[in-house]
Amino acid sequence: MIVTDDPPAPTRRRATLRTALCWVVVGPTAAWAVVRLAGLDRGPLVQALAFTPYVAAASVLTLGLSVALRRWWPAAVAALATVALLGVVAPRALAAPQPTATGPTIRLLTANLLAGSADASALVELVRRHRVDVLTVQEFTPDAQAALDRLGLDRLLPHRQLNAQDGTPGSGLYSRWPIIDVGIRHNRGQGGWGFTQAYGTVAVPGGPPVRVESAHPSAPSALDQVDAWRTDLTAQPPATPDGELRILAGDFNATLDHGPLRALLRTGYVDAADATGKGLTGTWGPYDGDLIPPVTIDHVLVDRRIAVDKVQILPLPGSDHRPVLTTARLPTP
Structure with a gap:
């Protein structure tokens, strides 16, 4: 055997x-x-x-x-x-150490309005309750503009640079304080059609001026949209570490796991949610019963010289995005 x-x-x-x-x-x-x-x-x-x-x-x-x-x-x-x-x-x-900044506080809210279908009264209430100083909106329509003003946004944030359009291309920038050097950026998008981005320099009382832009690059919603997505992200205005303060706030259609967004951060920006330990909170659902889990594509990118105190991800009925509220302190002028 x-x-x-x-x-x-x-x-x-x-x-x-x-x-x-x-x-x-x-x-x-x-x-x-x-x-x-x-x-x-x-x-x-x-x-x-x-x-x-x-x-x-x-x-x-x-x-x-x-x-x-x-x-x-x-x-x-x-x-x-x-x-x-x-x-x-x-x-x-995990929250990261913040730079020393002893200037004034600025409260900035960004919201995608889903082709103007977001609840205008809920958005105005967010602005009022959180004492928002600057608001950036995407997918901003003429009907949304009229509804927001009818509900009192023109009194809360009287200074603005707006480009309301039917559908999804529109963009808006509202401020409690005066805005100068305003304009509208046109993203390339697919076939030359793309989202727009309202921008301007906000004159913050007692602080340095801040260039704020309502960011909205193309979405990589299909394979033939990926090149436009990359082009639009690459074309976003870089930070100017030796110049004026910049804030980009909006629907970037990208997460921190996408190379073009990380490249933009390396120019001198900080993702506010990431800096405060909120970088894993989803901002886009969908929230209508679909099985797709939330992802974080709405961001507030601030100049590295700005200290981020707090970030809140808030509900907005009628939109498939959740607004991002950032409270930050500016450096002294």
Whole structure:
């Protein structure tokens, strides 16, 4: 009788199946980590990368499965992917040190009005209750403008640069304080059609002037829109660390996992929600029962010399976006 140390065939098959199962779940997570770290947001990967925080959370489960099944090579790969993904995502839940800024406080609210269908009374109430100083709006229509003024926004924020249009291209900038050097930026969009961006320099009492723009680059809603999305994001005005203060606030149609937005931040901006530990709070649903989980595509980008005190993500009935309210302190003039 010959005695062998080899496990019986059923045991070997179970081991093989366990190894295969681990690679099946670990492989996509590892590939996602490579794509995210390498900045390979191209084609269909652009939309997918918006959900990186969810993949980062799931990567912990894939690591746990590999360890539980004692599949050590998959576990090693899963560990690397988990560390990489959590390393880029987790800091958004942690507040960062702020620069010393002893100038006046500015409260800025940005809201996408979903082609003007957002509840105008709710928006005006947000402005009133939170004592908003500057408001930027996207998808701003003539009907929305009329409704907001009828409800008293013209008295709360009397200074404005507006470009109300039917549908989604419109943009607006409202302020409690005077605005100078105003204008409208036209994004390229697909086939030369794109969203617009109202801008102007706000004269903050007791503080330095601040250039504020209502940002709204194209959305990567289909593969043929990705090039326009990238072009519009690349064309956003960079920060001017040695010049005037700038704030870009609006619907960027991009998360912090998209390379073009990170490149814009590197010019000298800080994402206000990220700086205050609110960077993982979703701002776009949809909130109508669809299974798509929320993602963070609405941002307030502030000059690095501005200290962010607080960020709140607020509800706005009638819109599929949630407004972002940022309270910040400006440097002294």
